[in-house]
Amino acid sequence: MKPYQTSKRFRIFDIGVPSGMPAFDAKHIRLCNAAALIASAAALAFFFWEIPLITDWGHTTRGEATLILARGLSVLPFLIPVWLNHRGRYDTARWCLVVWNCLLIVEMGWIFGSLAPSHLFLVILGFILPSLFPPGKEVHLLLATLLTGLTFTAFLILRTWHEPLVPVHRSGVRLAMELAVTGGCLILAFLAGKVVRDTTWRAECMAVYEKDRADRLLLNILPPSVATRLMDDPSTIADGFHEVTVLFADLVGFTPMAESLTPREIVQMMDDVFTRFDALVEAYGLEKIKTIGDAYMLAGGLPLPDPRHASKVAAIALDMQETIASIQSPGGHSLQLRVGIATGPVVAGVIGRKKFLYDLWGDTVNTASRLESSCLPGRIQVEATTREQLGTGFVLEERGIIQIKGKGELRTWFLNGKSEAT
Structure with a gap:
């Protein structure tokens, strides 16, 4: 209007x-x-x-x-x-x-x-x-x-x-x-x-x-269902979800690359990258949670349950890798992405009264973040629960047992693509 x-x-x-x-x-x-x-x-x-x-x-x-x-x-x-x-x-x-x-x-x-x-x-x-x-x-x-x-x-x-x-x-x-x-x-x-x-x-x-x-x-800050609840009742919103899939993505080598760029070039590049990611999130019906510097966080299966949350997050991770490969920095550098994906229970809610946001907490969130930080450049790393959820619809390569900070030893897999039968 x-x-x-x-x-x-x-x-x-x-x-x-x-x-x-x-x-x-x-x-x-x-x-x-x-x-x-x-x-x-x-x-x-x-x-x-x-x-x-x-x-x-x-x-x-x-x-x-x-x-x-x-x-x-x-x-x-x-x-x-x-x-x-x-x-x-x-x-x-x-x-x-x-x-x-x-x-x-x-x-x-x-x-x-x-x-x-x-x-x-x-x-x-x-x-x-x-x-x-x-x-x-x-x-x-x-x-x-x-x-x-x-x-x-x-x-x-x-x-x-x-x-x-x-x-x-x-x-x-x-x-x-x-x-x-x-x-x-x-x-x-x-x-x-x-x-x-x-x-x-x-x-x-x-x-x-x-x-x-x-x-x-x-509505641009919060999921529609959460925003509606907040407008109807401004009390604290906190929900528990039995099973969702969380993704963390981070640009490789962003800090040293940013040192050679002007502030305008940095902002324009990040805006280009995250705008494309936002379009993918909307296309897949997933939920963008937040950006932290050069990191991007999204989730599937909330605030409305979705039985295909793991496969949707896996599919968007592959598309994000394709998208980042098509973008070059203003200095001509190729961009690479590390992605970590984990599936499990989380707590979701709206915190704060100023500049509030819809955020997630729980071991699943921590695991996804650790999988991203321990991932190889240009790869997508997932843990066992996510692998089970994906079934035979995707091509997975076992990486083996690696040491995860705060988690100890964890068996992980690289997500390489969709299977031909999909």
């Missing part, structure tokens, strides 16, 4: 939203910007609409005209919340928007009295307040709601008992003014609702996108 893309003409709503801010936090800033800009545009439109009506087409005194023109400057403070958001002062921006709206409504009641039903704008303000203040700002929301109520009370007092500074006597002008304010409120209510809906929808889309991205990352 792609994230919600903001139209270029609406990117001004993103002022003050830093990169990486969670979607549910950013939506409150966007709503504040949108409300401030829409309110400034509406105030400017009302100002030009009111001039010919309120001045009674030239029958207003100079003092009244000066007052009306001064009122036109009230548009400018609506831009202050956008500037404050740009400066990262989000709470101040919200309060600036709320307070200036309330002052403007009181001002309209003071200047025009009962001529303009400006208290309707308070309904719109009350509608957006819960979306303007984020969770955790309940005290701010309560105070802003109380301020809105006090503003309504002040407006009613001015409308009832205060003589308007700009009286309008012609009934046609009064009707036009009421229609303009009421119609404007309906338009603003529609725009406010649309902004709230769009910002909420955008936040939800971004949240879904971020969750999908996190899930994909988790």
Whole structure:
């Protein structure tokens, strides 16, 4: 799922939203910007609409005209919340928007009295307040709601008992003014609702996108079945498997070869090698466990049991040898691989809370690692249990009894290929 893309003409709503801010936090800033800009545009439109009506087409005194023109400057403070958001002062921006709206409504009641039903704008303000203040700002929301109520009370007092500074006597002008304010409120209510809906929808889309991205990352680190369990229940995951096959592969002579290469060449070479190995793992339906330096570890038969785990691991080992033979280092050196394979019980689980991974433990893991380190370059070494699992499907060459560090004497075999009957 792609994230919600903001139209270029609406990117001004993103002022003050830093990169990486969670979607549910950013939506409150966007709503504040949108409300401030829409309110400034509406105030400017009302100002030009009111001039010919309120001045009674030239029958207003100079003092009244000066007052009306001064009122036109009230548009400018609506831009202050956008500037404050740009400066990262989000709470101040919200309060600036709320307070200036309330002052403007009181001002309209003071200047025009009962001529303009400006208290309707308070309904719109009350509608957006819960979306303007984020969770955790309940005290701010309560105070802003109380301020809105006090503003309504002040407006009613001015409308009832205060003589308007700009009286309008012609009934046609009064009707036009009421229609303009009421119609404007309906338009603003529609725009406010649309902004709230769009910002909420955008936040939800971004949240879904971020969750999908996190899930994909988790699935790239852990087996799907394990990742699903971890998402459903973040408790410790530890499973015992009676029989799996573990493979360790290591590049021969990597350390001295790396000394003659640049860091970029080393990373590019390792990325090429391990990317090809990853493709083989996916093709065989096996599980990549991890990479450790120039070593690669995989397993078959987990997290879901597979009766063909040994034969699949043996087959991928042969393919890995073919793959590595086709790759040359940037210095022109041929690459060789040592591979060790062991079959037996293991314990698997997810460890850590940061940079966690799905890992394996047990004697089988240690044996596979020792078989790799004691293997000859370009060969694949297996132990007795793996040999029994492979049966007659593969060509095996007995190496004999060798000394394995930490294990003592162990009879091993080289895996040379698949049998012709396979």
